[in-house]
Amino acid sequence: MPDDTPLPAAETVRVTPPRRRPTLVWIIPLLAVALSLGLGIKALLERGPQITLQFARAEGLEANKTRLKYKDVDIGTVTDITLSPDRSSVQVKVQVNNSAKGLLVEDSRFWVVRPRVTVGGVSGLATLLSGVHIAIDPGQSGSDAREFVGLEEPPAITSDTRGSQFKLSSDTLGSLDIGAPVYYRRIPVGRVIGYAMQPDGRGVDVQIFVDAPYDRFVSPNSRFWHASGVDVAMDADGVKLNMQSVLSLMLGGVAFSSPEGEPGETPAAAPAASTFVLHPDQATAQRIPDSSYQKYVLIFRESVRGLTVGAPVDFRGITAGEVSRIDLDFDQTTKNFSMAVEIKLYPERLSRRSRGMGNAEPSRKDIREVLNAMVARGFRAQLRTGNIVSGQRYVALDYFPNAKPAAMRWGKGIAELPTQPGSLDSLQDQLETIATTLQHTLQHTDKLITRLDREVVPELADTLRDARKALDQANKVLASDAPMQQEVRDTLREVGRAASAVRNLADLLERQPEALLKGKKDD
Numbered sequence: 001m002p003d004d005t006p007l008p009a010a011e012t013v014r015v016t017p018p019r020r021r022p023t024l025v026w027i028i029p030l031l032a033v034a035l036s037l038g039l040g041i042k043a044l045l046e047r048g049p050q051i052t053l054q055f056a057r058a059e060g061l062e063a064n065k066t067r068l069k070y071k072d073v074d075i076g077t078v079t080d081i082t083l084s085p086d087r088s089s090v091q092v093k094v095q096v097n098n099s100a101k102g103l104l105v106e107d108s109r110f111w112v113v114r115p116r117v118t119v120g121g122v123s124g125l126a127t128l129l130s131g132v133h134i135a136i137d138p139g140q141s142g143s144d145a146r147e148f149v150g151l152e153e154p155p156a157i158t159s160d161t162r163g164s165q166f167k168l169s170s171d172t173l174g175s176l177d178i179g180a181p182v183y184y185r186r187i188p189v190g191r192v193i194g195y196a197m198q199p200d201g202r203g204v205d206v207q208i209f210v211d212a213p214y215d216r217f218v219s220p221n222s223r224f225w226h227a228s229g230v231d232v233a234m235d236a237d238g239v240k241l242n243m244q245s246v247l248s249l250m251l252g253g254v255a256f257s258s259p260e261g262e263p264g265e266t267p268a269a270a271p272a273a274s275t276f277v278l279h280p281d282q283a284t285a286q287r288i289p290d291s292s293y294q295k296y297v298l299i300f301r302e303s304v305r306g307l308t309v310g311a312p313v314d315f316r317g318i319t320a321g322e323v324s325r326i327d328l329d330f331d332q333t334t335k336n337f338s339m340a341v342e343i344k345l346y347p348e349r350l351s352r353r354s355r356g357m358g359n360a361e362p363s364r365k366d367i368r369e370v371l372n373a374m375v376a377r378g379f380r381a382q383l384r385t386g387n388i389v390s391g392q393r394y395v396a397l398d399y400f401p402n403a404k405p406a407a408m409r410w411g412k413g414i415a416e417l418p419t420q421p422g423s424l425d426s427l428q429d430q431l432e433t434i435a436t437t438l439q440h441t442l443q444h445t446d447k448l449i450t451r452l453d454r455e456v457v458p459e460l461a462d463t464l465r466d467a468r469k470a471l472d473q474a475n476k477v478l479a480s481d482a483p484m485q486q487e488v489r490d491t492l493r494e495v496g497r498a499a500s501a502v503r504n505l506a507d508l509l510e511r512q513p514e515a516l517l518k519g520k521k522d523d
Helices: 024-046 098-103 246-251 347-351 364-376 423-477 483-511
Strands: 047-055 067-070 073-083 090-097 109-113 116-118 121-123 133-137 147-149 163-170 181-184 187-197 204-211 223-226 231-235 238-242 254-257 275-279 294-300 312-315 318-331 336-345 379-385 393-399
Touching: 024 047, 047 073, 047 098, 073 098, 090 098, 181 204, 312 336, 318 347, 318 393, 364 379
Parallel strands: 047 147, 067 133, 163 275, 181 254, 223 275, 312 393
Antiparallel strands: 047 090, 067 073, 073 090, 109 133, 116 121, 163 204, 181 187, 187 204, 223 254, 231 238, 294 336, 312 318, 318 336, 379 393
């Protein structure tokens, strides 16, 4: 019979599995993953912004190769180059280092550095070996930017260049170009950085930059002039040639000077961005400015060829004004044309040391009275030749005692000053008079020659015939076989014999002086 006694419950035994410890084999992959994650995080943290540069062309630029540099230090890399949506330019993506993101402000400038050959010199030769790169000139703005329009040419000056910028106003650009030097006492102190036409089209504005510390020599009273070419001057010492340098002769240039103050006193420097007038030459720049002028018109009946606007108006060697306008004038009364020359006279040049005028500026009434009195005494304007070679002419003011009576014409417009026929016209009249006199003289000479030919020549022919006959007779007489020649020879022989007898007698008397009384002794 089975035993129904329950068996005791089996004892539960817990079996603890053995603990697995990581082996050294897994440490190296884990370290590699951690290092990769760290480097990735560091790269993300150090990765700077990406900027877009717009250029006209992408010559020499390559993605993942071309560098962005500042002071020759790599601060970024070109990552992509594409065309702009309108295909008018190229867009260059540049990844910039995080350490250089502070350079990316609104007025920063970018340009491609490549070899360039200009009239001012050669630049970018180092890129022949290292390849082209993009350069940056950080701006001073406080606003960040990520899109920029690149420059096609390197800037003339960078933001870290110390100095001052000024504007010069001129009628023409002349031979100036960007990069042309600026001289002070013939030392290069700056350069031309740009130029533009004035809004009204009547002139050109030239931007120059003067390096520090020379910019302190630019004062509010400084004078600027074109230093291009060679200035030729002739005075009592001879011909003088003046030029700033050989470089300015080829490229053009600008020079300036500042008036000297009291000894030991330095003139105040002009503020940056000041505007000055750019004169055509040094003589014009250093001329004392005139505060006022008076306009007069001169009517000439002769040709004004050689007279140009700007020609001097001379009074006994002093430039008293200049020609401002030349027009053709038609006289309704005489139905003839004449030349109307408008001049500007500067009273200050003639009245600075005028006696009896005082220091006060003369009034219009005083000027009228003085001019009326001067014209009454023969004061006139005359055209004269200043240079025979070039034919340049000028207006001379002087007194002509034999001038025809005339008077000033004061009207509502410009007053008319009487004129005197030019010296060339007087010379022409004199030449015509000389030619007429010479013609009369030649006519009288021709008549005299005709008379001589008619009256004197026949008598002269008879005289020559008589002279020829006399010569023939003389030849016959003097011929060697002529009777006269034989008689002359006989006579000469007899004379010789007589001379010999006289000589013998003289010898006898010398030996025997008593022979005259006693006679000759026998030998």
